[in-house]
Amino acid sequence: MxxxxxxxxxxxxxxxxxxxxxxxxxxxxxxxxxxxxxxxxxxxxxxxxxxxxxxxxxxxxxxxxxxxxxxxxxxxxxxxxxxxxxxxxxxxxxxxxxxxxxxxxxxxxxxxxxxxxxxxxxxxxxxxxxxxxxxxxxxxxxxxxxxxxxxxxxxxxxxxxxxxxxxxxxxxxxxxxxxxxxxxxxxxxxxxxxxxxxxxxxxxxxxLDFQAARWLIRGEVPGQAGNDHPTAVPMGCFRTADGHVNMAPMPGAWAKFCKALGIGHLAAHPDFATMANRRANRALVNSTIEAVTVTRDSAYWIDIMNAAGIPCGPIYAIDQTFADPQVAHLGIAxxxxxxxxxxxxxxxxxxxxxxxxxxxxxxxxxxxxxxxxxxxxxxxxxxxxxxxxxxxxx
Known part of the structure; x- marks a missing residue:
């Protein structure tokens, strides 16, 4: 049949x-x-x-x-x-x-x-x-x-x-x-x-999508960026007290992100104020953020960031992926x-x-x-x- x-x-x-x-x-x-x-x-x-x-x-x-x-x-x-x-x-x-x-x-x-x-x-x-x-x-x-x-x-x-x-x-x-x-x-x-x-x-x-477009339009040859986003800063993986989370504040959300982290006073710092500044100082931006994120566990930051409208999520092994309540709700397995x-x-x-x-x-x-x-x-x-x-x- x-x-x-x-x-x-x-x-x-x-x-x-x-x-x-x-x-x-x-x-x-x-x-x-x-x-x-x-x-x-x-x-x-x-x-x-x-x-x-x-x-x-x-x-x-x-x-x-x-x-x-x-x-x-x-x-x-x-x-x-x-x-x-x-x-x-x-x-x-x-x-x-x-x-x-x-x-x-x-x-x-x-x-x-x-x-x-x-x-x-x-x-x-x-x-x-x-x-x-x-x-x-x-x-x-x-x-x-x-x-x-x-x-x-x-x-x-x-x-x-x-x-x-x-x-x-x-x-x-x-x-x-x-x-x-x-x-x-x-x-x-x-x-x-x-x-x-x-x-x-x-x-x-x-x-390759936008990475190919960077070469075809501007002649830029993209390189490896690890867990960081190739062009947006900050956007990537950050250590917490019990592991890691992904945080992805959109380009216009830097000030809101800093406030959620509890470092709102740094939003206008000359090293961080614009995307160009943050790209030029990526390592400093990341280390400043991570000095804060390591003080609390992953669940805390996931809740705080999502409540503030900042995309943030856990980094799962595959067994954890399928155990997640949203994944179970979607019924993809x-x-x-x-x-x-x-x-x-x-x-x-x-x-x-x-x-x-x-x-x-x-x-x-x-x-x-x-x-x-x-x-x-x-x-x-x-x-x-x-x-x-x-x-x-x-």
């Missing part, structure tokens, strides 16, 4: 040919809003390398919930024939093969477009579909380095530092999903599909029953729709769990399916 996560995208069928993280993230985004996402996997007999995470690991379960699984050997012509029949009935195909591989397999955009002009074909790569690096293998950390992320992350003088999450993978997956939905909306006007492309490198550069693992909790969607909200309707499928029902939907007979299984095509 094909239970959908939402009715919002339930009219769309999506083929997920991806591996690793960026592509599955894109497909998951569509699955979580109700698209019928069919994950195509190699049969165990095909001997292809496994995905990064084993099937019952948390990572795999989080990436592949709300999908169905079809096994298919795309190295065999009969396997490609099945895929092409599936692509004729699909709205979207997502892939992250190297450009030469998909052409060699005969599942590139131009080939499948000839079969189904309405198909939205989505490609996620490391560096783009053409250009000098098109055939290089791409991974998140490589993109973080080339895309400038590691040069602005961490403390000055400590060397490059990767982010604690797969920023370029996640960004490219989410941006590809955005591009997919844009192409589907445009198809309602033109009646035609199109090729949607993005890369880890482009997505990582896009995520959602339970789902897994036949293999029992009841598990996964991270749900952070966006909500009032009528057609998303949910985690099904745990990640077992390998090939839905092969027979998908082939039957493609109008393969029982004898056809048995023949495909006998030839190890599925």
């Amino acid at each position: 094909n239970v959908r996560a939402s009715s919002a995208l339930s009219r769309f069928t999506v083929i997920d040919l991806t591996r690793a993280r960026a592509g599955p993230t894109c497909a998951r985004q569509l699955a979580d809003w109700g698209a019928d996402v069919i994950r195509v996997e190699a049969p165990p007999s095909a001997g292809e390398p496994a995905d990064f995470a084993s099937r019952h690991d948390p990572d795999f379960q989080n990436l592949h919930r709300n999908k169905r699984s079809l096994t298919l050997d795309l190295k065999a012509p009969d396997g490609v024939a099945v895929l092409r029949r599936l692509a004729c009935k699909a709205d979207v195909l997502i892939e992250n093969y190297r450009p030469d591989v998909k052409r060699r397999l005969g599942i590139d955009y131009e080939t499948l477009k000839a079969d189904n002009p309405h198909l939205v074909y989505v490609s996620i790569s490391g560096f783009g579909q053409d250009g000098p690096y098109a055939d290089r293998p791409g991974l998140d950390q490589i993109a973080q380095g080339m895309g400038g992320m590691m040069s602005i992350t961490g403390e000055a003088g400590r060397g490059p530092m990767r982010a604690g999450i797969a920023v370029s993978d996640m960004a490219s997956g989410l941006l590809a999903a955005n591009g997919t939905l844009t192409a589907l909306l445009e198809r309602e006007v033109s009646g035609e599909g199109q090729w949607v492309t993005t890369s880890l490198l482009e997505s990582q550069i896009f995520m 959602q339970a789902v029953a897994s036949p293999a693992l029992g009841e598990i909790r996964l991270v749900g969607q952070p966006v909500h729709l009032s009528r057609t909200d998303s949910r985690i309707a099904a745990a990640a499928p077992e390998c090939g769990e839905h092969t027979d029902e998908i082939l039957a939907w493609l109008e393969y007979s029982a004898a056809d399916i048995a023949a495909l299984r006998g030839a190890n095509i599925v």
Whole structure:
């Protein structure tokens, strides 16, 4: 039974040919809003390398919930024939093969477009579909380095530092999903599909946002600022009597911030009075603030600052994050029953729709769990399916 996560995208069928993280993230985004996402996997007999995470690991379960699984050997012509029949009935195909591989397999955009002009074909790569690096293998950390992320992350003088999450993978997956939905909306006007492309490198550069704009517009090369905001002072992490808090007074709230700290007399001090002064004296500003914050515990400062309208919050380990009452109220950790693992909790969607909200309707499928029902939907007979299984095509 094909239970959908939402009715919002339930009219769309999506083929997920991806591996690793960026592509599955894109497909998951569509699955979580109700698209019928069919994950195509190699049969165990095909001997292809496994995905990064084993099937019952948390990572795999989080990436592949709300999908169905079809096994298919795309190295065999009969396997490609099945895929092409599936692509004729699909709205979207997502892939992250190297450009030469998909052409060699005969599942590139131009080939499948000839079969189904309405198909939205989505490609996620490391560096783009053409250009000098098109055939290089791409991974998140490589993109973080080339895309400038590691040069602005961490403390000055400590060397490059990767982010604690797969920023370029996640960004490219989410941006590809955005591009997919844009192409589907445009198809309602033109009646035609199109090729949607993005890369880890482009997505990582896009995520630089204002840091990239500083270079492009002013010629400034941003550096590492640790826990401090790159341009606003003060804004960052400060020690307290029992740990640390983040404090983020907005640029116009300096005087109000000083009053809440109990150092209102310093608001007009010539070293601190303007943002330019504070940038020039960042170390002195921070040490002056921290001399006060260490005298009381984190909970005290969180209450005082928020009451004064100054953004301030705790710095949690992940277990503390999910124990926070606001996080619990938001319900972003959602339970789902897994036949293999029992009841598990996964991270749900952070966006909500009032009528057609998303949910985690099904745990990640077992390998090939839905092969027979998908082939039957493609109008393969029982004898056809048995023949495909006998030839190890599925």
